[in-house]
Amino acid sequence: MLKILKYSFYDLMRSRWSYVYFLFYLILGFVLLFLNNDVNKAVITLMNIIIVLTPLIGTIFGVMYYYNSREFTELLLAQPINRKKIFMGQYIGISISLTLSLVLGLGIPFVLYGLFKSAAIFNFGLLLVVGSFLNFIFVALSYNIALSTENKIKGFGFAILMWLFLAVIYDGAFLISLVMFDEYPLDKFSLIATMFNPIDLSRILILLKLDISALLGYTGAVFRKFFGTNLGMVLSMSILVLWVLIPVIRINLKLRKKDF
């Protein structure tokens, strides 16, 4: 597995797209800090971008890599190697290379602008952790889609649709249900509803650390009680881990039966 991981990783590292992605974050970080010079504020702006963009890039990269390396994968499958190892190696390879682009791309400008002296270091750290999680989650989800659909175009379509659903449509439905069921106590509902969407979960996790919690009034109290404590933090992190694990397990189940 390690060999395949290494291969996938180096393959991606050599590819243009990783560099483009890395440079994008690098430039973004520098521009943000150059424009407002306040690490704290930059973290908020960055959150908006990471929450939307990391899942999108993760999804597209995942699908793209699967379809592009399909022939090579088939070649590998002909060798006496465990299927699971081949695909897990590829999956982890992509995820790590994307995460590396994110962490280095944003980390370098922030460190240069004196992140270590600023109080924002924890928020920034959380942002990177959440961004990495989103990478792992969405690459896994897109791999699932790619494995399930032979047709390239269809696969791409589904993957983009999944991203659109989790990033936009889900929130819309959530908002509508909140407005519709206004008369009912909604705090537990909204707490649970955020759990079912990794993007929402990451957003809330960061927002609460950025002290927007107080705006939430009563709901805020429920949320802060849940996320603000160490237990809540551990729990929501473990839910993010679940969000990684469940798609990965499904990949493995799918692999067992799949006829290449």
Added chain:
Amino acid sequence: MRNYLFLFSLFCITILQAKQIEVCKSCSISTIKKAVEIAEDGDEIFIKKGIYKENDIEINKSLIIFGEEGTILDGTNKGSVLHISVDNFVIRSLKIINVVVSYTKDYAAIKVVRSNNFTIENIVLDEVFFGVLIEKSHNGKVLNNKISSTSKDEANSGNGIHIWHSSNMEVSGNEVYGMRDGVYFEFVTDSKIHNNLSHNNIRYGLHFMFSNNDTYFNNEFVNNGAGVAVMFSKFISMYQNKFTHNWGSASYGLLLKEIYDTQIYNNIFEENTIGIKGEGCTRINYKNNTFIRNGWAIKIAGACYGNIFEQNDFMHNSLDLAYNTQVNDNRFESNYWSEYTGYDLDKNGIGDIPYRPVKLFSYIVNQTPEALVLLRSLFVDIINFSEKVSPVFTPDDLMDKKPIMKRIND
């Protein structure tokens, strides 16, 4: 005859020349009560350093009472400490500690009732129930005091400087923390509150009721449980104050309730849950204020008419304005909005398209507070954008027609 005259003049001089009574542990007069007892109007009482365990000291003579460093009056948790009911007195440089908490009586370190022309200055109060409590008094000065306590909840704590039914008061240079309300005014007119620092109080940094024609300026209100509340008052000016970090689910920088004809200018509101919340406010001018990183910069509930917001800076607030009515009788003009995305083609410093400070999302949050969970979600950005393009839900005449392109009050 000449002798008599001499004796008489001597007598006059001793009467006119106030004498100074010294109180110390080893003096012939070792308690303050004793000193007050033998003193006459106009005398000075100098309390030398040491701890005096006395309470309920009645002062009914016009005295100047002062101490030195290390003079401590210990109320020993039994009732008030100084109880003053006389005109023309001065209290200076004392430290008073340990005033008992009571649920039936307003025990205070310094209690002033029906007094004119007095000064209370450089007093340090610690572990007190009420700090300085003034009732039905006029022309008083409360200067440069430091008042603190370690209150836990609203029910069993008192106010730092509590003034009731008085006029022409000056409250200046005080630092108040750990009390229920830092400064509390009720039925106080023609007074000034300035250069005070009120922080970490359980309820309000400043609480202001039924008090007309008052001015407060250069004060700083930091980290109070519910910020500053100004209610049921007219003709007030507030300027150059700082309202910072009043953060919590029921917290305001400044809460205005039933306020008329008031000027609010050059204030800074930074990191409050709600910068200004207005309910029933009429004819208020907000000018040159700065709102930085608040949850809501301004939240307007019902019945606010004829308010004018101009030349204010709205910077990086989560929501600039919340408005729960469709009717708008307030004017927003020439403010700087950091969220403004318009352009200025003729380069006159004024944006060419109007800015709408009420977003659809803030309208929804008003209806369904839980929806705030979706703050900064991509979906919310999208609906905000579509509402901005063609307003349906938000009052369509509520806009800043001349948004300024650059910060005004830098």
